[in-house]
Amino acid sequence: MQRIYLFVALFFLMMSCACQQDPQRENNNARNKQTPVVVVVNYPLEFIVEFLVGPEIRVINPVSPDADPETWLPNDAMIQTIQESDLIITNGADFADWVKKLSLPRSKVLRTSLYLKDSLITVPDFEVHSHGAKGAHSHAGTVAFFWLDPALMIKQAEAVAQKLMVLFPQEKKTVTVNLKKLKGSLEVLKQKLDQLKTEYAGLQWFSQRPVYQYLARRADWSVHHLHWKRHLNPDDNDWKKLKKVQEEHQIPFMLWEQKPDEKLVKELQQRGVASIVFDPLTVKPVQGDYISEMKRQLNQLEQFLKQHSIARDTSKK
């Protein structure tokens, strides 16, 4: 009988221990509930927020690494997370499709493009399709890749910093210090681009679509977008258009968002167009961050131009 009593006592003791919740888990839950949440639409904005604030603020880039942030759409669970966040930082200029498809609390949305109004670039034939009984027409569109110009990236960072300080006054000092550091790093990139402008002003480039306009403006270049479909090889009409433009402008270079097919590169080379990849960094790079990757790419661009400048000088001789 005593053994039975002992077993019963042990049983209840074990049950009591099992029902007791982990205090650390409770603390973590409480911390998670109080941790402000900031949602961003692309990697550059993610980089800005993470650089400006510490771990006290949770930064969510809802787009998965293997998805395209321009066309990605969230599921119901993610929609709820986005709607319940403390701040939603968008790029503007119709960059992210989900911003146009979801219902968002406008009071929580910070559209950073509003702080760049005087710097926005509009291309007249941005739309690649249109329809209507009134005849052919196209719509102008604003190029969204502001961050390729470090000077505009600084403005975006300032806008984000201002908003963060208003929403989270306790982080004001941290944000102020980190903003200064970030601006310093971006100034280095800006100087690099200014150097390229000094050495290679007036260059003309091709691109598949309007992406590099801000980078080109900073470097005093011009970019002709071909309206080639992403992830698709150009067709005969595309080549005809390229040929026509070449006859008029003799554009020697083409910027690619991703590494193109080798066959395509050779085809372009035969037509007098040299190719180079310049990742617009809409998603987080495999290595490094925005600063280091931009620096690397600008250096790579400089080497590319040097090589082709030497080649051109040699061919002239």
Next chain:
Amino acid sequence: MNGIFRLTVRYLLYNKFKTITLILCVTLSLLLPVVLQFGVTQFEQELQFRARSTPLIAGAKGSRFDLVLESMYFSQGELESISMKEVEFIEETGYALPIPLAVHFTAQGSPIVGTTLDYFEFRDLSVAVGTSLKRLGDCVIGANVAEKLQLKPGDRVISDPLNVFDLSGNYPLKMLVVGVLEESNSPDDDAVFVDLKTEWIIAGIGHGHQKINVETDKDLLLKRDPQRTVANAAVPQFNEVTEENLASFHFHGQAETFPISSIIVVPFDEKSEVLLLGIYDVEQSTLQLVRPVVTVNELLAMVFRVKKLFDVNTLLVAISTALLLALVFLLSLRLRKRERQTMFQLGCSRATIWKLQFTEVLFILGASLVLVLMVAIVFQMYASQVMRFLFF
């Protein structure tokens, strides 16, 4: 006293038609001022409450009454549209939170209100069943709409075409009901809420259509050149938003040019409110910014002036009814002269006879008051609906 009560009841029951007629006459004469008072009080309370909870409203210049009533009660007025540019301007001032409203369409007779999620927080509206708006094509319906149309989350409701005979007009959109709001005893109970972008789809500013294959869909092409593909109006457009076709929906033009009906402006503080009022109080401004409280007070002042006329009319009706009642009793006294003589000869005093007459009057008045009270209680229960039906 028991005898008087019994005799009075017997007499009134014996003369049913006369009794009922007298009761109805008195009831109607008392009912008018009571109902009018309840109605005006309800009208005032509802307008005042809604107005006090709505700091400022911005809209096109014109009737400030139409602007306020359409923005607060979603009435289908002739309000001129403004653009989203004004919303952005208010945002940029940093003085207030603008909540855009687009009230141009209906769904099964209920107003469709295009807005942002901020509206629900502003009005303290919570979802009773389902979820809040999530995507294009979603709608959240008021409690009364759900009851009237027997809708629940997962059902679909179709917007009403502006003109069923105009085939080139806006296409109806089949919207997914994702939630039903808690009853709030306000105009929100009778509305269908959608995201502003969904309202623009109903308006035809945005749409979704199948992907066009330039090789196989030649009958859908208006023009094809190396730079762009121009489709014609024959392209089939989706009449509902689903997970499969959501990505295809897009808008033509710049968002800041898209139309809205008005803007609820929620200033961050009193100073901001004053500054905003100053910004819009200029001749050059194309918008008017009004305080709903002021506008409602003006409206109520007019209502009270009308009420005075009703009060005078009621007084005259009451006097005429009283005179009619007196005449009826005088005639009754003459007709019952022999009856009174008989009662006197049987030993009843004159005081008792007058008590009988007085008791009859009290019975009639009492019955009338009970009827008035019952009608008033019922009217009180449905006063808000009745007033909205009559005025909005």
